[in-house]
Amino acid sequence: MNQPKEVETVTTDLRESLARVGIVLPSLRPDPVSYEHRYLPPLVELGRCTMDVAQRLTRALDGAPSCPAEPAPHPRDTVTERLSAATAYVNARSRGERA
Numbered sequence: 001m002n003q004p005k006e007v008e009t010v011t012t013d014l015r016e017s018l019a020r021v022g023i024v025l026p027s028l029r030p031d032p033v034s035y036e037h038r039y040l041p042p043l044v045e046l047g048r049c050t051m052d053v054a055q056r057l058t059r060a061l062d063g064a065p066s067c068p069a070e071p072a073p074h075p076r077d078t079v080t081e082r083l084s085a086a087t088a089y090v091n092a093r094s095r096g097e098r099a
Helices: 003-020 051-062 079-096
Strands: none
Touching: none
8 A cells, every 4th residue: 555645645535525515625735744654644634724614514514424433543542642753753854864
């Protein structure tokens, strides 16, 4: 599985799906920190939007069928650990190291 290519595809698919219901998220992109990280999966950054866009997104999702629940994260997979790993990655890259 080529995760960098996959996150690009997922981001494009999401952008196109949102556009079909009249929603544009200008900041929608692959998260630059997680994009090439060895340990974190690539993330899609949704960014900020106006209240109008948030309301239209809510209306668009209200009629959508429910998706299966996402599996619970492993207890050791905490936000603090992810932030720690991301910080270590950014620090290593700023020193010119390949994290």
